[in-house]
Amino acid sequence: MDQSTIRNFSIIAHIDHGKSTLADRLLQATGTISERDMQEQVLDDMELEREKGVTIKASAVLMHYQARDGITYQLNLIDTPGHVDFTYEVSRALIACEGAILVVDATQGIEAQTLANLYLALEHDLEIVPVVNKIDLPSARPAEVAQEIEDLVGIDAADMLPVSAKEGTGVEALLEAIVARVPPPSGDPRAPLRALIFDSHYDAYKGVVAYVRVVDGALDTGKAIRLLATERQVEPLELGFFRPQMVPGERLLTGQVGYIATGFKTIRNVQVGDTLTLAEAVGVSPLPGYQPIKPMVFAGLYPTEGEDYTLLKDALEKLQLNDASLIYEPETSQALGFGFRAGFLGLFHMEIIQERLEREYGLEILATAPSVAYQVTTRDNRVVTIDSPAQLPDEATIESISEPWMRISIFTPATYIGPVMEMTTKRRAEFGQMEYLDEQRVRLEYLMPLSEMIVDFYDQLKSTTRGYASLDYHFDGYRQGDLVKLDVLVNNQPVDALSIIVHRDQAYYRGQRLVTRLKEAIPRQLFTVPIQAAVGKRVISRANVKALRKDVLAKCYGGDVTRKRKLLEKQKKGKRRMKMVGSVEVPQEAFMTVLKLGED
């Protein structure tokens, strides 16, 4: 096997721009998978992915392609997660490649995340093979889109390959372009083994399976391996290639992409970006760019039925088997009982986990308002990181609070500049710059606190721009802010699960909104229930839920006792689903009201 016949590449594309269909076509054209076995979109194998149209987990596949020059090439397609929370994972998948196919929809033009990923690819010197897809559509404007890409990133419009993945046109030309333009891997076969882990999954029989790209050296079966960052050592059960299912092999050579079944029981041992080497090797330097997992968004997850706690625990354990970026620990809330504090890479990650818990595990869960990690400097100069308002130290001991800020980039039709400007300003964003992509579309750049983004920002952006805007964001840095904890008291008792940390300027407005919403959400009780929002000891908003005066069925008609009883049973069942805050029955929806404060 000649290293010069290996081509490693990935596909950069926006959701719906046809990445999965194109991948399917490549698999078919190379005979990797027969027409008959062709399940639509082989690479996205989770139900949720298919529904959301995004790739959550990366995957890889080895294809053999006999090019026009008569040589059979090994093509490794490394799929990248298609959304913004997984930028780090994307960057690791990209550096496992020498090239990337840039897929742009001929009817839509380039989008924010695509551009961000393209920049990542360029940063790592990947050869870009640009493709204008969906040329079969009547509304396709391939020439304009090609020009837009040339203007934006300097790729010659003439190099752009016209493709219709749907109809299969241009796929052959694309394969030839990959062979011709993407350079072969340049690693040193005689150097000690260094393999980059760019993904992993958990297999009940094989333990954690590491997806690797061999950078230098080679790995034979039976050799013990070592992971540099986690300092773990193990004798792998198996190694092999993705065809696309796992097929065992004897050796992984320099430049090749394959898998190593480690036998590890926990995915934490196999971190994306880590370097894998031989156990016996000494003085091997790690591949650059490794970062430990760093969750950005945190929320409490509670079962709506208290008795489901163990089921939730099991479900989180199972999800974590395949998702090293999900972290959680037990948390107890006075209002919500036993649950977990979970950390996520971002808001989409959080949303996906919540959906999977509900859909795949059939759990009803209550998620508290998401929080970011704040850095609190105390008067005695200690810095504590907190990820929940409940952990905030006493006000008197706080010197300052810092919060994470993000660099965000929004692509939108120019007609929506005004509304986008308005909504970002309301969320404390600082305007950076504006750039016209073409006559109709602009890119807006802002710095914005992450805390302002985690409640409803993306949905609002989408509705403000009728679904046209796309968003990309990256961590910028921590900045000190005038932040305060907004407490909510129900019947004079603070409700931990409703506390939020807000900027002082917004405390009054948010407090008022929170109180109004809660007043609507909390049903009348047997006594008057005061609801207050307070910053420290100062109450900034207050409303009363008036006492219930009348709740009695008027008539028992003609002895229909069953119906009457059923009504009462229904009422009783409704009550059981409520959470007790002191002696006040609070419906689960009330805890969601904080999540909706970002609206209007």
Place this chain on the structure above:
Amino acid sequence: MALYLHIPFCQARCSYCDFNTYVGLDHLYQPYVSALIQEGRLLAQQYSQPVGSLFLGGGTPTVLPIELLRQVLTTCFEIFVVEDSAEITSEANPGTVSLDYLQALRGLGVNRLSLGAQSFDEGELAMLERIHDVQHVGLTFERARAAGFDNLNLDLIYGLPGQTLTSWVHTLECALGLAPEHVSLYCLTLEEGTPMRDRVLAGRLPAPDPDLAADMYESAAECLASKGYRQYEISNWSLPGYECAHNLTYWRNRPYLGLGAGAHSWGVGLRWWNVRPVMAYIHRLMGARQTPWPSPAAEDGERISRLLEMGETLMLGLRLVYEGVAEADFHQRFGVSLEETYGDVIHELTGAGLLAWDQTRLCLSERGRLLGNQVFAKFLPS
């Protein structure tokens, strides 16, 4: 045992009504009555306990020609053991019954008449889509007196869309001006599928204010008490000795047999109910010679466990505001005490001021009368 006979016919349907009643089925009066009699004959063989009360409800029983009611009642007297002292009630609509009709009804043994007056405000009657107007109420009431009825009830509704405290007090005063022996005050429930509920949901009628309804209830209770009426049940007041025996049977959770379309029956661990449509009911009884248990007309039913029966006994019994549920009665019936069965719940509810012990009777407190559901639900098994 109490005997209920359902007459599922009306001249017109009222906008708030979700009872099992039908308009325009005049041609089914005779077949229905025959079926009703047939059901009675079949069930009387098994339910031979003495009948302490008989209630003709509906619908509007008095839409039937008097001859048909005669068939129904004479058959009942023939096949059931109706006690001499039995309370025999018929419901009637103001403005639809003549003096002759009422006299005939009295002559058939009916000794109590319940008139659906509902309101003494023309606008409210129109909104309710009643077929009578205010003056009919007094007229029919006086006719009933003339026909020899000395036990009369008036039904009134409060908590109506747009109703004011003033109009309610006016209605109540007009009603009491007629000096009935009994009044039932029902708070309007917007029932699923009724035109009135649809109108409220569509915003074409103002939504009733539950707090105002509570004010109406309290002012009515005060007014009735001052006129010598005793509130014996959450929605019912009477002069002493005129409590409705039939309804007391329901609230004491004692057995009753219901005949007719959609009628409910209860006794010995079983509650069942008949099919609701008139034609379905008639078909079930046509040619029925023997009783598929529990009735040829039964649509469905439920077994009531002892625990559920205890809960229902409290759910119903506590509606009787003075009588409540007596410890001794409960113990005699179930062999356990209230205290040992519901100690915690009772403690919680007395603590919340919704329940109180009147010596050995457990009763709703004054405040609890308006919050009955909060109390009843606690006694039902989870």
